[in-house]
Amino acid sequence: MLTSTRKALLLDRLARDGRLMATDLAVELRVSEDTIRRDLRDLAAEGRLLRVHGGALPLSPTHAPVAVRRSLHPQAKAALGRRAAALIRPGQIVILDGGTTHLALVAALPPGLACTVVTHAPAIAAALEPFPWIEILLIGGPILRLSMVATGVEAAEAYGNLRADIAFLGVTGLHPETGLTTGHPEEARLKARILRAAAEVVVLATPDKLDATSPHRIAPLEAMNTLITTGERPDWLSPDSRHLRA
Incomplete structure (x- = not known):
């Protein structure tokens, strides 16, 4: 799976479930936990989500000037x-x-x-x-x-x-x-x-x-x-x- 496709899937799943768990996603997508964590880190840097212990939560769009x-x-x-x-x-x-x-x-x-x-x-x-x-x-x-x-x-x-x-x-x-x-x-x-x-x-x-x-x-x-x-x-x-x- 392409990185861009995987990241889009993560965002869709976050919108649906309200939380992402890195361990579960690694098993489901058949990639390492490090890969999922890297994806989450990239998406957090883009302001798309908030990283928390073990995964991620939706980031409020009102966290802005x-x-x-x-x-x-x-x-x-x-x-x-x-x-x-x-x-x-x-x-x-x-x-x-x-x-x-x-x-x-x-x-x-x-x-x-x-x-x-x-x-x-x-x-x-x-x-x-x-x-x-x-x-x-x-x-x-x-x-x-x-x-x-x-x-x-x-x-x-x-x-x-x-x-x-x-x-x-x-x-x-x-x-x-x-x-x-x-x-x-x-x-x-x-x-x-x-x-x-x-x-x-x-x-x-x-x-x-x-x-x-x-x-x-x-x-x-x-x-x-x-x-x-x-x-x-x-x-x-x-x-x-x-x-x-x-």
Whole structure:
């Protein structure tokens, strides 16, 4: 079998099964495990999958710079934003993570809403300008250009001292094995702080984030209280977690 044909087969199998096991594939395709691992290494370098111990998992296509993510799934993001905005109550302290889906949430907020929004994303803070009754608390620190959000010790300490009613957490992947993931280690650490700072954690997920993973783990799936998607409830979602369909 040609290398290109074998790699195409691996990608098809990954899309079908959600995981690749190098040992099983070597037996099935009658090649060495080293050959399969080399194929997986090449595909990982091309950004087609994420290598894990023993094989590979689907790599989230949303593990990309903000400029690329802006054009992905605009209708789904608008629907998710509307569903999420309805969860915010007057007077609450709300954490809004960065991301293009959360910009859609801001666009869906009622004009007269009075609450406090805490964010480490300058774009989110700027988008809240038309809402006169929303108090905006912008958390600062070095800007991670991949996502255009603040990170670092200052941001982590600020969230460590905060107690919020609800947090809308941005992730780039949700997978039953790796949990909630994102594309940068600094972001993963800060998002873990956000989880601990809120009484309720909500994740908005476009279809390409489901059953996909990114390199850096934030927390297990059970760490989120509510998942909002545009489709049916995923079968791997914890029974204790609420699912809302946009």
